Amino acid sequence: QVQLVESGGGLVQPGGSLRLSCAASGNFFSINTMGWYHQAPGKERDLVAAITRAGSTNYADSVKGRFTISRDHAKNTVYLQMNNLKPEDTAVYYCNAGEVTYNSGGRWLTGDYWGQGTQVTVST
Secondary structure, three states: OEEEEEEOOEEEOOOOOEEEEEEEEEOOOEEEEEEEEEEOOOOOOEEEEEEEOOOOEEEOHHHOOOEEEEEEOOOOEEEEEEOOOOHHHOEEEEEEEEEEEEEEOOEEEEEEEEOOOEEEEEOO
């Protein structure tokens, strides 16, 4: 019902910036929460930042003051502006669409969806 396409990852030096984008498409009525998670090798996938349809945001402590999440409802797109990047930010970043409402066979259903991931590497 929902496809998430991420872009913007890459290689950056410490202290640099990147902007990730995630565009949602498909046959759905609404998306409540959109967010970004990251997963480093051998570690669990953890929340980086999330934003609700109403505009409430939530950030991991490690990125507060450095990362900013925003959302364009008209484009069904979520952005993650990452500044002052550190080597420990290196990971695969996944976009998530949560509480997606869609109609299937006349029934209203909800589901969660993930993007394919984009690599962010912070290194000299």
